[in-house]
Amino acid sequence: MKHQYFKYIGVVILLLTFAFASNAQQTVVNGTVTDATTKETLPYVSFLITGTEKGGRTDADGKYSITINDNHTQIKFSYVGYKSVIKTITPGKEQIVNVELPSETTQMDEVVITASKRPKYKNKDNPAVELIRNVIANKSKNRMDHYDFVEYKKYERMMFSMSNLSDKFKNKRIFRNYKFLFQEQDSTKIGGKTMLPVFQQEKLSDNYFRKSPEKLKTIIVADKRVNFDERFIDNQGLTTYFDRMYQDIDIYDNNISVVSNQLLSPIADGAPTFYKFFITDTIQNHNPKLVELSFMPRNNTDLLFEGKLYITLDGNYAVQNAYLTVNKDINLNFVRALEAKLDFEQNPDKRYHLSKSNLIVDFGLSKKGGTGFTGERTVNFKDYQINKPHPDTTYYGSAVPVVVADAGKRSEEFWANNRPEALSPTNLKVYSNLDTLQTIPSFKRTMDVVTLFFAGYKDFGPFEMGPVNTFYSFNSVEGFRLRLGGRTTTALSKRYYFETYAAYGFNDTKWKYFLSGTYSLNNKSIYAFPQNYLRASFQRDTKIPGQELQFVQEDNFLLSFKRGENDMMLYNDFYRLDYVHEFENHFSYSLGLRKWNQTPAGSLYFANSSENSLIKTNSIRTSEISVQLRYAPHEKFYQGKVYRTPLVDKYPIFNFRYTAGIKGVLGGEYNYHNFMGSIDKRFYLSQLGYTDVTLEGAYIAGKVPFPLLSIHRANQTYAYQLQSYNLMNFLEFVSDHYASINIDQNFNGFFFNKVPLLKKLKLREVMSFKALYGGLRNENNPAVNNNAMQFVLNQDGVPITNSLSRDPYIEGSVGIGNIFKLLRVDLVKRFTYLDNPNVSEWGIRARVKFDF
Structure with missing residues (x-):
């Protein structure tokens, strides 16, 4: 047994001896190659172990590394335009050998300069273009999905x-x-x-x-x-x-996403139309041979790269290395410099895969x-x-x-x-x-101030107060309105959350308030993804029928400023119980139970017709259950204090909601079924920018008063709202069935970049088109059914609320974006239903939009 033990020790010692001997014969050399004068690193410098055919090239940062198993003592470095340098190495050890290459100069006795017109660049009979077409033709076999x-x-x-x-x-x-x-x-x-x-x-x-x-x-x-x-x-x-x-x-x-924009790849299918290509070097001592292909945009403000590609001449026409940057005049906001370096390695089948990428943006x-x-x-x-x-x-x-x-x-x-x-x-x-x-402590105080300024909340540990932009607002019904509120944080509990506010209108002399209690079922903040919580809440507050808000509260101070008459409001009492469950794959569902009491305010009234007179109703009471499904594959967003800010991408977002009104339960007065679905999708169009498309439709089954119909999203503010109809008045159109399309096109300056006086301003063109087709069945249309709740009449006895007839509601706009890098201004035109009271055919709307 002891003999066997020493035998194993002897084997181990022998293996260690062989390993040491093997390492002793191995030479590891690495370092950086630079210009001897400027000290800048030199990319893709060729080096060769003297006396062998083994060597390589530096990477895009001028760095190299090589392992030598024999007792070679010299490495030769060569680069076009520089003198070759031979460096001596010590066999059998790891060492750093940095290299400085001196520029190669030629002594000339006489220089004769002849002025001539630079030949016009063209694709025809251009060997650089022929080369890039070969690269494009071979793309499929050089991709991972080959x-x-x-x-x-x-x-x-x-x-x-x-x-x-x-x-x-x-x-x-x-x-x-x-x-x-x-x-x-x-x-x-x-x-x-x-x-x-x-x-x-x-x-x-x-x-x-x-x-x-x-x-x-x-x-x-x-x-x-x-x-x-x-x-x-x-x-x-x-x-x-x-x-x-x-x-x-x-x-x-074909397109490469950088800082939320799509830049056309220099080897995209249509690259020769937008880029100029030049063969600037041939690297003979690399196996396989490489061609240095330089490229630049035809228009320096377009969303294009400039730089160099190193193409293999082994029949693959593969990219061996790439250096990408952008022109200083490119129509990208806030980007002072951009540099991307790509290195590729050869597979056993002689094709190439990406081995390293480095992207820096300043x-x-x-x-x-x-x-x-x-x-x-x-x-x-x-x-x-x-x-x-x-x-x-x-x-x-x-x-x-x-x-x-x-x-x-x-x-x-x-x-x-x-x-x-x-x-x-x-x-x-x-x-x-x-x-x-x-x-x-000083950093904590600074972050406290920054959070208050940008998110609107002041943190007090277990409780935070806000949002501050709702503390003061005004409208025609409430007059001057003050509000104060806040919510608990994870410092109090990771399971229980409470939120509340109280508001008072000095014109209607009424208190409004909100209170909610939420229980987190996954022991995470209810504001963190994925959400899984149960919430009970009560709210008594005002609302404008048909006003759709995105990422802001309805009593935001800036929304106090509106055009036209907007004194029709609702007092709403909501008793709600909601369950929300999100999954990691961005599918979510929510279940809801709601008791809702609507009371008219301002000039709004609820009335039924009776023998040529109107009988007004004080309120509408409903009890509802709802199911909502949402699927947003690959969705990305930033979770703020109040809302999630989506990072829009090419993936669609699907929404479906079913709501059922139940008569006789918790005081509900109506039976109905409301089905609504929507799809949102961004389409990237390469050099023509991108298009955001929203398709939406709904159907309401049952006889209901007009406040329970689909009140189409109107906008009477001076801000341009993407998902609302910007020249539609509040409560102007209602439907019990409808379909709509919303198209918003951003050209990213494609046309303005071609206009000499405009290209320096970096302006961007925008267009939109919105169409809404819908209607009312006779049972819900007071124009043909006296038993239906009547629409509100103006002082002239003309209804201010309408159903859509055979013609759709259509509006469109053209605008200029990127004004001062953050402002979009649209000229909006309304094309249909121009005879409705108090409508505008034209309007100018503005939107703050931060874009790169």
């Missing part, structure tokens, strides 16, 4: 920083406690010399792709990020927002400099395997990434062993620095 199965590991790092900070800014009194946060970097890089990191995240994932049926399953195995206090910032929403702005770059896609209010923000996203791909199928269960549940249970709890040792490239010491400190920052 294979039946693909799997790979993916590492992502996102960092967001305040950038280009001056010493004056850095030394301000407000930052005296935050000196430890600042970073110094190479001043030649995007973002300037001094940075102040504010966010960092790293993710490691396993990815499995199947072509038929197409599925991409992502399993996040590690996730490390800066987490801010949830009272101030939605951490998940912040990550989602950055992911939306910095999406993966697929050079083979933002600022002015492109001339000053303090701004810089975001950088680096993605590495490794262990790339093709056509190795897995069981079907591997690809299930691919709609959203799957996060393993302990992904956010990985140790520092785990990250050190699994990062493809080690973080710099300063970047490693970002996590601890920002954790420390949140413990500093």
